[in-house]
Amino acid sequence: MAAIGRVLRPMRADPARSPLVGQGFTAPQTITVSSPEFADGAPMPLACAGPGVGHNRSPELQWAGVPAESRQLVLVLDDVDVPLPTPLIHSIAVLEPNVSGLAAGAFTADQVRVIPTVLSKTGYSGPRPIPGHGPHRYRFHLLALDCPLPADINSAKHLIAAAAHHVLARGILTGSYER
Numbered sequence: 001m002a003a004i005g006r007v008l009r010p011m012r013a014d015p016a017r018s019p020l021v022g023q024g025f026t027a028p029q030t031i032t033v034s035s036p037e038f039a040d041g042a043p044m045p046l047a048c049a050g051p052g053v054g055h056n057r058s059p060e061l062q063w064a065g066v067p068a069e070s071r072q073l074v075l076v077l078d079d080v081d082v083p084l085p086t087p088l089i090h091s092i093a094v095l096e097p098n099v100s101g102l103a104a105g106a107f108t109a110d111q112v113r114v115i116p117t118v119l120s121k122t123g124y125s126g127p128r129p130i131p132g133h134g135p136h137r138y139r140f141h142l143l144a145l146d147c148p149l150p151a152d153i154n155s156a157k158h159l160i161a162a163a164a165h166h167v168l169a170r171g172i173l174t175g176s177y178e179r
Contacts (some may be wrong), residue, residue, distance in 0.1 A: 005132025024164030029173030050128030
């Protein structure tokens with residue numbers, strides 16, 4: 001498997017092609033997102049790595065600077081270095097605006113509203129890059145929206161369409177992982 005990763009190493013997603021960039025996702029305010037488990041840009045712990053690699057436990061996350069007028073928060077985890085044309089969305093959670101963080105392991109369908117993705121229907125899907133592909137950056141995007149999201153949203157595509165042009169503030173925490 002590592003040989004395949006080495007062959008694919010030059011292939012990386014284009015961050016500019018992320019569905020979370022562009023006019024609909026610019027924000028006038030910034031949210032500070034952090035974790036006591038890793039610094040921005042630093043490696044994520046093994047416990048947070050995906051199934052078959054680590055324990056697939058979501059890291060503890062904290063944030064500050066959510067505008068008082070926010071009506072909904074959206075937390076999106078993506079892999080910007082996947083060997084695909086666009087970053088791969090791993091996990092999405094919809095949160096109430098008064099939430100100021102998530103405890104370790106709390107990114108699950110029984111604790112937050114989860115929007116299904118290709119990788120997970122039940123919550124957090126941690127880092128699991130191809131062995132030998134090199135370091136991958138995993139971005140935790142937090143979006144503060146000016147409206148609540150409809151309850152019937154059931155896919156990443158629908159969530160992104162509903163959130164566009166409603167972003168009051170946003171923040172990003174980036175962790176890395178390599179196999």
